[in-house]
Amino acid sequence: MNAAEHPFQFYTAAYLTRIGNQKASNLAELRRDLEGSSDASIFYHTYQSLSRHHFLTEGFSNDFAQWVLAACNRPRLAEEMASLDIRDYVALAGLRADLLRVVKDFCLAHPKESELNAFEPFYFCEAIEIPIPLGLEVRTLREFHDSLGELSHSSLYYHFVSSRLRLHLRSNDFSLWLEKELGLRALAERANRIDIYTRTLEGIQARLMALVEGELAK
């Protein structure tokens, strides 16, 4: 079995939520606040919300879209916002620009509706990420598989979801290592195609392990 020159080092991440001072009471205010909000806020309401509500595979994991649906009763706009897939972005600036564009288009086309008060306000928050090494490293696919089964939700989320922003690649820590260090490009690609929106974190973990087991069985 191939052994990697550089081991995979497992981390986990803890998230602190900071409450912002921005509060949107309608879609026009959402547009205003999206423009002025921090990257940490965009991260909290799009990427990190996937982790916070991973056990809900129905509804929208994007907080903005969920609010537009539940508090503003604008399902079409909510769907448009929710369909912005975080995997298509390597930086938060791009995601913010697209969110803003969608809301701005709606506000320009429906100026009166955009001023209607939402059922409840949208409170902007920010995520502060603290990565922590777990002191666990692996060099072979077998070791990788065994450790994968022992990961917490936060660790899985850190390596598989939020890593995209860190890497500035349309990939994740696992796929990158599998391809670069073990030369398993097909496995890396299959892993990267796992749908993070329609599976729980346990579901993602199980799917990853099944893919690795398939490779080990070859």
Added chain:
Amino acid sequence: MSVEIAKAHSLQLDDYAPILGLPEIHELRSLAERLKGRSVQMVNSTAVGGGVAEILNRLIPILSELGLAIRWEVMTGGNDFFEVTKAFHNALHGGAYEARPQNFEIFQRYTEQNRARLTLDSEFVVIHDPQPAGLIDARANHSGHWFWRCHIDLSQPNKTVWSFLEPLVSRYDGAIFSSPEFARQLSIPQYLFYPCIDPLSEKNHDLEPEFVHEVLERFGIDSKRPILTQISRFDRLKDPLGVVRAYQIVRRYFDCQLVLAGGGAADDPEGGVVLAEVKEAAGPDPDIHILDLPPWSALEINALQRASTIVIQKSLREGFGLTVAEALWKKKPVIASAVGGIPLQVIHKHTGLLVHSVEGAAYQIRFLLANPAIADRLSQQGHEHVLEHFLITGNAKRYLTLFLHLLDSGQPADA
């Protein structure tokens, strides 16, 4: 006064492993690694009774086991002090308040006494709620990291009381709130920490089915027919009369029972009045069980929640409403009012159902009684939601993360 928590029967972190999984326990230990030996003080105004003391009783042993040098200090005061702070508490919740200068003097006098008595010299100091907020005066030369943990809803505070407290709060390094909705626009950073339940406490740990059955028998409740339950003290803000009316609507369609269980009626004059009103509204219906329970009834409440078909929390106003998290933890479908912290726990149609009226509550009760598969899905997801966000271990993790963030951001602590 420092509080010593008896170790003889205290739980260990590993006791939570069957609930959280070993990876989560391992993660807590990894997070705490860099904080070993760091000094922490938590300060509140009571060692027993109330949600804050309940949380600190478990949080402190957990953080201590993780290696933090943590102490729990309790502010002392006379009846006059606690009368003033109770009035402050109600006023900060938005209640009416008649400002008297002597009240502020009493607050300051006891703050000064406690400041002289307590040595607050830890690297991290967390002051809970308004009563000890003035202890910020004890901070020497900007030493340590000082946080104000506010457990109450400050969204509509009485202006007089808030204008007295705000200058004190603004001198902390940060404030911690239970919901973004409860926070104020402040010049200091504000953080979100959800309140929490302990899954291993008497109120929440697993029970033998025989014990649950025995509790039902003791109170004359039929285990074979649906049971609708609201656990709350007899207080108008919990709308027990509304719950009775909702049940009476549901009874036209379903043969079910209602349990209203709570305490506080004996030592609260208004509680006694509300209890009498509820009994009158219930009339001679043998399927309405009104249980005025003593404060040591945690196991009975646990059993009643576990025996319930649906748990209701039809409050008109609410703080965070942790009885909702307790019911969700027990995998019970919950129908609750969209007030206070309840919408953070009940995500409508995902982890329970939110309602806005008596009629709405009755309609949703009928819906879930008729659709047990949907009730089951909601309750499973509700349990996951509590596991993810509202357990004591999650609270410990948030404190560890906050302390690590302060260390990483290089903010000096000279203590």
